[in-house]
Every structure is written in C-alpha cells, then in structure tokens.
Amino acid sequence: MSDLELRALRKSFGSADIIRGVDLAVPAGERHAVIGPNGAGKSTLFNLISGAFPPTSGEVMLGGERISGRPPYEINRRGLSRSFQVTNIFHNMSVYENLRCAVLWSLGYRYTLWRSAAALKDAAERSREVLHLIGLDHARETPAGLLSYADQRALEIGVTIAGGARVILLDEPTAGMSRAETDRAVDLIRRVTEGRTLLIVEHDMGVVFGLADRISVLVYGEVIATGTPAEIRGDPRVREAYLGEEAA
Amino acid sequence: MEVVVFSLLNGLLYGLLLFMLSSGLTLIFSMMGVLNFAHASFYMLGAYLAYAMGGQIGFWPALFLAPVLVGVAGALVERYGLRPVHANGHVAELLFTFGLAYLIEEIVKLFWGKQPVPYRVPDVLSQPIFTLFETTYPAFRVFMMVVALLMFGVLWLLLKRTRAGLMIQAALTHPHMVGHLGHNVPLIFMTVFGIGCALAGLAGVIGGAILVTEPGMAHSLGPIVFVVVVVGGMGSLTGAFVASLLIGMLQTFAIAVGASIGDLLRLVGIPVAPHGELTGITLAQIAPMLPFLLLVLILIFRPRGLMGARET
Amino acid sequence: MTAIDRALPAMRPVGVRSSPLAAVAPWLLGAAILLALPFVFPSRTGFTIMNAIGINVVFALSYNMLLGQGGMLSFGHAVWFGLGGFAAMHMMVAIDKLALPVPVFLLPLVGFAAGLLAGAVLGWPICRRAGTPFAMITLGIGELIAAAGLMFVTVFGGEEGIKGDRVVGPMLFGLDLGPQGGVYWFIAFWVFAAALAMWAFTRTPLGRLSLAVRDNPDRVPFIGYDPQRVRYLVFMVASGFAGLAGGMAAVNYEILTPQIFGALTSGNVLLMAFIGGLGAFYGPILGAVLIVLMQSMLSDYTEGWQLYVGLLFMGLVMFAPGGLASMVEGGARAVRRGDWRERAPAWASGALAFAVLAAGIVLLVELAFRAHGGGALRLAGLTLRPGDAMGWIIGIALVSLGAGLLRLLTRRGHDGDTARPA
Ligand SMILES: Nc1ncnc2c1ncn2[C@@H]1O[C@H](COP(=O)(O)OP(=O)(O)OP(=O)(O)O)[C@@H](O)[C@H]1O
Ligand SMILES: [Mg+2]
Numbered sequence: 001m002s003d004l005e006l007r008a009l010r011k012s013f014g015s016a017d018i019i020r021g022v023d024l025a026v027p028a029g030e031r032h033a034v035i036g037p038n039g040a041g042k043s044t045l046f047n048l049i050s051g052a053f054p055p056t057s058g059e060v061m062l063g064g065e066r067i068s069g070r071p072p073y074e075i076n077r078r079g080l081s082r083s084f085q086v087t088n089i090f091h092n093m094s095v096y097e098n099l100r101c102a103v104l105w106s107l108g109y110r111y112t113l114w115r116s117a118a119a120l121k122d123a124a125e126r127s128r129e130v131l132h133l134i135g136l137d138h139a140r141e142t143p144a145g146l147l148s149y150a151d152q153r154a155l156e157i158g159v160t161i162a163g164g165a166r167v168i169l170l171d172e173p174t175a176g177m178s179r180a181e182t183d184r185a186v187d188l189i190r191r192v193t194e195g196r197t198l199l200i201v202e203h204d205m206g207v208v209f210g211l212a213d214r215i216s217v218l219v220y221g222e223v224i225a226t227g228t229p230a231e232i233r234g235d236p237r238v239r240e241a242y243l244g245e246e247a248a
Numbered sequence: 249m250e251v252v253v254f255s256l257l258n259g260l261l262y263g264l265l266l267f268m269l270s271s272g273l274t275l276i277f278s279m280m281g282v283l284n285f286a287h288a289s290f291y292m293l294g295a296y297l298a299y300a301m302g303g304q305i306g307f308w309p310a311l312f313l314a315p316v317l318v319g320v321a322g323a324l325v326e327r328y329g330l331r332p333v334h335a336n337g338h339v340a341e342l343l344f345t346f347g348l349a350y351l352i353e354e355i356v357k358l359f360w361g362k363q364p365v366p367y368r369v370p371d372v373l374s375q376p377i378f379t380l381f382e383t384t385y386p387a388f389r390v391f392m393m394v395v396a397l398l399m400f401g402v403l404w405l406l407l408k409r410t411r412a413g414l415m416i417q418a419a420l421t422h423p424h425m426v427g428h429l430g431h432n433v434p435l436i437f438m439t440v441f442g443i444g445c446a447l448a449g450l451a452g453v454i455g456g457a458i459l460v461t462e463p464g465m466a467h468s469l470g471p472i473v474f475v476v477v478v479v480g481g482m483g484s485l486t487g488a489f490v491a492s493l494l495i496g497m498l499q500t501f502a503i504a505v506g507a508s509i510g511d512l513l514r515l516v517g518i519p520v521a522p523h524g525e526l527t528g529i530t531l532a533q534i535a536p537m538l539p540f541l542l543l544v545l546i547l548i549f550r551p552r553g554l555m556g557a558r559e560t
Numbered sequence: 561m562t563a564i565d566r567a568l569p570a571m572r573p574v575g576v577r578s579s580p581l582a583a584v585a586p587w588l589l590g591a592a593i594l595l596a597l598p599f600v601f602p603s604r605t606g607f608t609i610m611n612a613i614g615i616n617v618v619f620a621l622s623y624n625m626l627l628g629q630g631g632m633l634s635f636g637h638a639v640w641f642g643l644g645g646f647a648a649m650h651m652m653v654a655i656d657k658l659a660l661p662v663p664v665f666l667l668p669l670v671g672f673a674a675g676l677l678a679g680a681v682l683g684w685p686i687c688r689r690a691g692t693p694f695a696m697i698t699l700g701i702g703e704l705i706a707a708a709g710l711m712f713v714t715v716f717g718g719e720e721g722i723k724g725d726r727v728v729g730p731m732l733f734g735l736d737l738g739p740q741g742g743v744y745w746f747i748a749f750w751v752f753a754a755a756l757a758m759w760a761f762t763r764t765p766l767g768r769l770s771l772a773v774r775d776n777p778d779r780v781p782f783i784g785y786d787p788q789r790v791r792y793l794v795f796m797v798a799s800g801f802a803g804l805a806g807g808m809a810a811v812n813y814e815i816l817t818p819q820i821f822g823a824l825t826s827g828n829v830l831l832m833a834f835i836g837g838l839g840a841f842y843g844p845i846l847g848a849v850l851i852v853l854m855q856s857m858l859s860d861y862t863e864g865w866q867l868y869v870g871l872l873f874m875g876l877v878m879f880a881p882g883g884l885a886s887m888v889e890g891g892a893r894a895v896r897r898g899d900w901r902e903r904a905p906a907w908a909s910g911a912l913a914f915a916v917l918a919a920g921i922v923l924l925v926e927l928a929f930r931a932h933g934g935g936a937l938r939l940a941g942l943t944l945r946p947g948d949a950m951g952w953i954i955g956i957a958l959v960s961l962g963a964g965l966l967r968l969l970t971r972r973g974h975d976g977d978t979a980r981p982a
Pocket of ligand 1: 037041
C-alpha cells in the first residue's frame, strides 16, 4: 500500500493556479525525488502535504488516512515531518534544545508542565542519538543561529527526523552547499531515512539520481512523468521540459 | 429632537477630531507597520506648543507653526530613535513608542506643570456662529469641522491624484512593495512619519482649545485613536474617516441616552428590576467601554477592519 | 505578523550540564538575602518598601513569563493582578464575616486561582492572535476591565475600593500578620515560592516549547505542537502568577481600588520587566527592585523621577535591549572567560562617561522643574538658579561631554559588552 498518496491535488492563489491536479503514490520505504524548474510548485506541493495551507481541491492520504485540511501539527503527529528550503530552526536555542523540542511530542509529553524537561531520560537519549547522527556532537550547546550554514542545514534535517516520523519530506536539503558538504549531506540523508519513506525536492541531479528509487517531474504544477531514474533519463518530454535546460 | 441634533453635532465634532489624529496614525501604521503609541503625545505637543507660542506670536501663526514643529520633532524621532530600533523587530518598536509616550508626558509636565494650562482660542472664533433651540454654537467648533474635512480632502487628493501619493497608496496596501518605492525608502518613511506627527500636532492645536490642554490629554485619547485605526482597517484613509465618525457618534449618543440596561431590557419586554447592580448601569457609564469592546471584537473576528485592504 | 523578534533577548538556554550546586547556589543566596534583609533595614519604611518590592518582583516575573518566555507583549497585565487581588480581598472579608477557618497566609493561592481562571476564560479569545494584534487586544481588554471596575460597585467597591482586615482567621506558622514586620515574612515566603515555581516552569517541556514559540512560531506546528495552544497555556500560567502577586498586595495593603486595573499598573510592570532585562530569569527582579526604590526614594527629592525612569527605559530600548541583566551577564561572561581585567578599563570609562551624561541630564531637568516652580538648586555648596545661565551651561556641557565620550567609546568597539550577540 502507498504510504503517501496525492489525489487530484490542486492549489490556486487568487487566480494563479500553482498546482494543477497532481496524482502521486509513494509506497512505504521508497525514496522518491521531485524535480522541476524554479517556480514549478515543488515547495507549494510540500506545503499542501504538510498542512501549511489547505489544498483548493483534491486529497492527501497518509497511510490510507486523509490528512488534507488538517492543521500541520496534527499531520506531524500522524507521522509526517518536513524540512524547509529556507532554513527554519530555532535560532536562539542551543542545538541540543532544538532537537529536544522536536522529540517531545513523539515521546508522548504533550504540553507537560509538571516535570522537568532535563529529567526526561528518553528525550535526552533520543536527542543525543540524533545529535550524533547529524554529526553535531561538538556543537551541542551552541546557539543554532551561530552555526555554519552547512551545520544549520544538518540541524534542519535533524529537527525534521528527530520525532521519528515515518514519512519524511526534505525541501532542497543541499541547496547552497559545496561539493564536499553536499556529499556529506547525501550520506546523512541516506542514513537518517533508512527504512522510511522519503520525498525529496532537489536541484542537484547528482544527488537525485544517486539517491532516488523513483523520480517525478513537476512542471507548471503538473507531474509530467514519474519513473525510475533510468526511465526519467530516457524520457523525451522530461529532456525537453526540464533536463534540456540543464544541458543547454 | 434637541438632544438628537446636539448629540449628532457633538458626535460629528468628536469624530472629526478623532479623524484628525487617526489619519496620521493610519499612514504611519500601514506603511511602516509601526503602531505609534506616542501618536497622541504628538497631539498633546501640538496643543502645548500652540499655547506657548500663541502668547508670543498670536493664534493664527501658531496654528501653522506648531504642527510644523511637531512634524519636525516626529521626523527627528523617526530618524534617530525609531530607525535604529527597527532592526530589533516590531516588539522593540512598540516598546520604543510606548517609552516615548511616557517620556513626552513627563517632559510636558516638566515644562508646563501638572495642571491644565489656560489655552483658549482667539475671540473671533469663540463667538457664536448660529443658534439652535436657543443654544448657541461657537464658531470654533465649526472651524474645527472645516479644518478636519479639508484635511480629509487634501489627503485623499494627495493619495489618489499625485504620483507620489499613488506609490504610497500602493505601499500601504502591499507592504512588500515598499521596496519598489525606489532607493529612498528611509527618506520616505521619515517624511511620512513627520507628516503623520504634524497632522497630530494640528489636531492638538485645535483639540487642545476645544477640550482641555493638560498632561493627561494624550493618555485619554491615545487608546481611542488606536481603536479607530484598527476598526477602520489598515491602509484605508476612508476607513479611518468612517470609523472616527462611527466611534464619535457611538460615544456621544451612549452618553446622551439616559437609559440603563434595565430600561432597554424592559423595552424589549424582559421584566427586570430597574436599579439592580447590572440593570442599573446606564449607557452613559458604558460609553467609554464601547470603543474597546469594538476593538477586541474586530481584532478577533474581522482583523482587516471595516475597510482595510489587509489584516492588522 | 508573528512574534519573531530575534534581536530582543531570548531567555538564555539553560545549560543542561550545569552542576547541581550551580543550580542551587542562586536560590540559597536569594533565601539568605530574604532572611537577612529585615535585620539590615528594620525600620517601618524599610518594611514598607521591601514589601512593595516583593509584590512587584512576583508581578514582574509573571510578566516576563509572557514577554521573555512566550514573546507576548501585553499592555493589560494589570487585569490579572487586579482580579487576583480582589478575589483574595473578598476571601479575606469572608474569613472575617463568616469566621472561615482559612489562614490569611494562604490568600495568594486564591489570587493565583482567580488569575488562572480569568486568564483561561479571557485568554481564549486573546491568544488567538499573536504579535501586534495580541498587544492591541490586551490593551483593549485592559481598558475594558478598568472601565468595568468602576462600574460594578459591589465587586470592586467603586472609588473607595474594598477594605479588608488581615488579622483574622487562623494563624499559620505562628506568624502574626498584624505588624509590617510580620507581613514581611509572609511576602518573603511567597516571593521565594513563586519565583521558584516560575523558574521550575521554564524548565518543563511546556516552558521549553514556549521558548521555541517565541523564537520561531512558524516552525513549531511542524514538530507536532500547536503554537496557539502553547501561548494560551503560558498566558494562563502567567495570569495565575500575576493574580498571586495581586493576592499578596491585598494582604499587604488591606485595601484595593479599581484603579489597580489601570494602564499605569500595566505600564509599570512592563517597565520593570524590560529595564531589568527579559533575557535572564532574574532580570525582572532587578527591574522591580530598581523601580520601586526609585519610586519610593527619589520621589522625595525630585518631581522628575518618572522622567528619569522614562529616560532609562528609552536608553535601554535603544542601546541595551537586554536591560540591566545583560550587563550583569556581560560581566559574568568576562569573569568566566578570565578577560575581565582587559575589559575593566573600557567598562570604567564607559561608566564614567555615562555618569557625566546622567549628571548633565539631571542638572538640566532639575533646573527646568524649578523654572516655573521657583527655588534654586543647591548642590555641594553650589547654588544654581534657573534664572542664571550658569547652571544651563554646565548642564549642556556635561551632556555634550558625556554623549561625546560614549560615542567615542562605542565607536572604538568597546561596547562595554552591553549588547548580547544576536
Ligand atoms: N503563498 C503564496 N501566495 C501566492 N503565490 C505563491 C505562494 N506560494 C508560492 N506561490 C507561487 O507559486 C509558484 C511556485 O512556487 P514554489 O515555491 O512552490 O516553487 P518551487 O518549485 O519550490 O521553486 P524553487 O525551485 O525556486 O524553490 C511561484 O510562482 C510562487 O510565486
Ligand atoms: Mg521551492
């Protein structure tokens, strides 16, 4: 069964139709990439899935359950977590605090106000694990706003996966990184999404073709092709609409 | 009948005074996103400056000079106070203007004392202009209405008919377009702030003479002006105008109507004791609360205000 | 608009690895100070001032829960203070009238409950908005309740207010609340208990999340929490503690008038919290102490004390948004790093320049006050009259000198470590 499914999803802002009927099914455990030119609507698609705003029409199904129209925190609690294209972390809080806030709900702590956060063993353990996973052990107490750009991007991923969501959405996780940083980031993404369903937006074709099991191409709010990397590479429409630009 | 006519006139007068204050605040608030807590303080400055200068140079020159001085003071405050604080966010800006209001009140006390000052209009204007139901109506009130209406007209023309006005208008309703005003955004902000303050100063020169000129005058009017701006809606001069009159009328009529809540309830057929704790409350007592009730309701249920183009 | 205001100081991330001793030490010190104070200032005035400080410390701390922790700028915090106070006052009257077996000592808990309840009811609509709209709603609610306070005479006593007698009901801990000295121990207990509780709150999951909401409310929904809910809960708790402070006030003053709801009370608590510093837990304590001291001591000497408070506030908003606490923090950091010796000269010269500037301003202000009241300013054998140019010249010279020096110092980068890194 598909873990994440989009059915005839549409979104317009005023008179501008940005997402124009997207159908997509991502089976559990698949790493699925969404590519497309700038302004194609990739981030908007993520916003619709994660509940940042409701779709104009159509549905989003998570594990067979309809989630579209629900607020983002409820979608997150149902096991879908996303990252942002523009780094979106808690700048004034330490790296460790960022992660600890991100694990609390998944461990069942709700809006607790009768226990000390520092005394929650499981939260501490989980935060430390993620801290180690994203390779920021050394920066544990550093305010997130003072980290280097690449480290902030790593923390962005850390905050996204810390709650243990089953479905992960990453929006251009390697944008603006150097070659070496990108390689590290890809390695990190591979490790943290092991056994989970991943939907990733990327402009770096090396990353996309190296990471994805399947790829969808979004152009002007429509998916013009979905398939394995090999199929996508060979698809003439894709070449024309998208890869052509890169080749040119 | 008599009561209705006079309430109407007084409501109009009060509403127009509110408009003189809120027009400048609307400009500043919708363009710069700064809710200027000290706006009514500039109104107070206008009244005090006119009082101080009026003694030396006469009322008419002061009518022009005082607002200009207040405008300059406002521009300086924007340039050397607000602008550096802007980088720290809206809360810091709010705190700044909050502190400024506090400071201006103290400075006024410092120079003119805590008691009201005898600021009066010249004799020409204090003569009655017409008689209604055997009560005379002083010329100065009519003068104030004329000034307020002129102000509305001139501002409206400036905004709708001049190039700069149209650009400002666009920036009012679409704040992210402010950048398109050209590279001189800071200068425009400073000018808008200065003009807004000058308008408040003008309102002070006139309002101070009709009401009382005392250190508490800013505080008694300031919050109401907020209400007008929020109720009228962001970026809307017409909204501010309508809201000013609405609130002016609302308050004067509530005061004029002697009825209590109990009277009203009995009027619609609910029999209650006439002088209970709750039912004995008169509309006049509730009058000062009404604007704030409106403010809270609008902010919760209709954040864009009556005629606003965007949310507060 | 959202409540993101990055450059305002956020609460310092509490070091997770701090040793237990480091965590307990400030509390021991605080307790020691509370125990020692009555022996240092045993006079009646001393007790009056210390009791006022205690009430305001709790009030300002509760305010910082909103602004420093939750990023909510409120112009109506007096509402919860007043409602808590009146609830406690009515209970005190009831203890007397109905001979209830309730100790007056526990009345702040009644205030807490009332504040919490009122915050829960009114906070529901208030917290639906954040940022500037939130600030304006609190302003509106504040004005509404202030007006309502004068209207409902049986509840709030009208102009005369409501009086009570605190020497009723059973005694607790054998403490006689009759004399001011007895009330001091009552206040000291509640200051300590409330401060400890509010500090503990900052460490709970909800407390940590409120920091996250203050920092970046847009991200919070994507880690599973509803920011509006977080704000609402913090708002409720903060209202509860404001009510507790109100309960302390009811017992201390034995009279409350509806004036308590006024904008003056709301503005004052904002001044105290901000001047003390929103960035550190103890900041509002410093602010409350300073403002109450200025209020009670300076007001004897000068009419201008409020002007000085205003100037201090504006100076901090513009140049040190972290308030007094950020200076303490800067000093502490330098001591920890061990470079305070190198920084000391810069601090000393900064302090000197500031003192010169302040002296100039005070001179000018005092002269101006005397300009229409008459009289002369007598200082260390020097008599300055507002009619003579001499005083004004000295004042202006001092102000220019001080301002010039400060400018020079900050230009050189010796910022005196007043500003925290963003
Ligand atoms: N909230 C909004 N209101 C109006 N238009 C919007 C909004 N969000 C996005 N858009 C528009 O939708 C279009 C798609 O934007 P989106 O950010 O989804 O593109 P993208 O595929 O992620 O591009 P990029 O590769 O540059 O990140 C753009 O033209 C954008 O201007
Ligand atoms: Mg995008």
